[in-house]
Amino acid sequence: MRCPLVVIFLEANKRKKLTHACRRWGHAFIAEGDKKHAISEDSTHRAKKLKAVKSCMVCLASYYEKHLQHHYDVPQLKKHKLVDPTKKLQENICSRHDEVMKMFCRTDQQCICYLCSVDEHKGHNTVSAARVQDREKDVKLLQQGLEAVNGSADKAVEDSEKIFTELIRSLKMQIRFQQETELSRVKDLQEKLEQEITELKRKDAELKQLSHTEDHNQFLHNYPSLLPLSPSTHSSSINIRPLRYFEAVTAAV
Numbered sequence: 001m002r003c004p005l006v007v008i009f010l011e012a013n014k015r016k017k018l019t020h021a022c023r024r025w026g027h028a029f030i031a032e033g034d035k036k037h038a039i040s041e042d043s044t045h046r047a048k049k050l051k052a053v054k055s056c057m058v059c060l061a062s063y064y065e066k067h068l069q070h071h072y073d074v075p076q077l078k079k080h081k082l083v084d085p086t087k088k089l090q091e092n093i094c095s096r097h098d099e100v101m102k103m104f105c106r107t108d109q110q111c112i113c114y115l116c117s118v119d120e121h122k123g124h125n126t127v128s129a130a131r132v133q134d135r136e137k138d139v140k141l142l143q144q145g146l147e148a149v150n151g152s153a154d155k156a157v158e159d160s161e162k163i164f165t166e167l168i169r170s171l172k173m174q175i176r177f178q179q180e181t182e183l184s185r186v187k188d189l190q191e192k193l194e195q196e197i198t199e200l201k202r203k204d205a206e207l208k209q210l211s212h213t214e215d216h217n218q219f220l221h222n223y224p225s226l227l228p229l230s231p232s233t234h235s236s237s238i239n240i241r242p243l244r245y246f247e248a249v250t251a252a253v
Contacts, residue, residue, distance in 0.1 A: 052085040057100065060089045081130075104132045 052062035056071065058080040063071070071077040092111075094101050099113035107124035117126050 054082040055084070055086050055089055057081040057083060057089075057092060060093065060100070062086070062089070102129050103127065104129050 050064040053065050054068050054071075055062040062085050068082075071080055071082060092101055093099070094113035094116060097113050097115040099115055101111040101113045101116075103112050103114065103117055103126050104110070105112050105116075105121050105124050105126050107126075108121065111129055112121050112126070117124070
């Protein structure tokens, strides 16, 4: 397996120059016959304190910002798939064929490389790994959408409960205020009526007493004191409608 950049310059450079150029551009690669990965500049002592920003699924290497720029500038490297930094790049290599596993076998439920698809997985139901990842992203987005809907619904219920709690409290206050107002009005009327009844009874007793007076002069002398009476409470002011006191409040709900 070769670094694609090595392939680009293979016919024009010797291997030593290739290795130097590839490392200078921050690529890790496996040359033919090599058993170990060449050390990229990103993993040298000088770069240990730098943080990788992307991993290349074609080069199978992680790059920090400086060396990643070549993937944006070099036409051949622009086609490479860049992902968030990961330490599991080698897990994408097929142990049987040393190829990148870019396919997914639905039959066996595992990632495979192209050679696997025409070898032991020939005839199986396969799709590209990228398509599987896209579907997984879609599922994740849908899950996030469901969580957002549930969160919005819960918040709406919570807000509604707060609103109705405040509304009920306000209605109770209005009802109690109207209750106190009506009770005060009725008590005032009751007191006035009781005073009138007491006064009328007193006048009635005095009239009865005068009716038994045989001295006409005495009767005429005492009679004027019986004439003044307090203004009577008009019956129209006594308006008792207990079932309609709070109709206005309940109608507003």
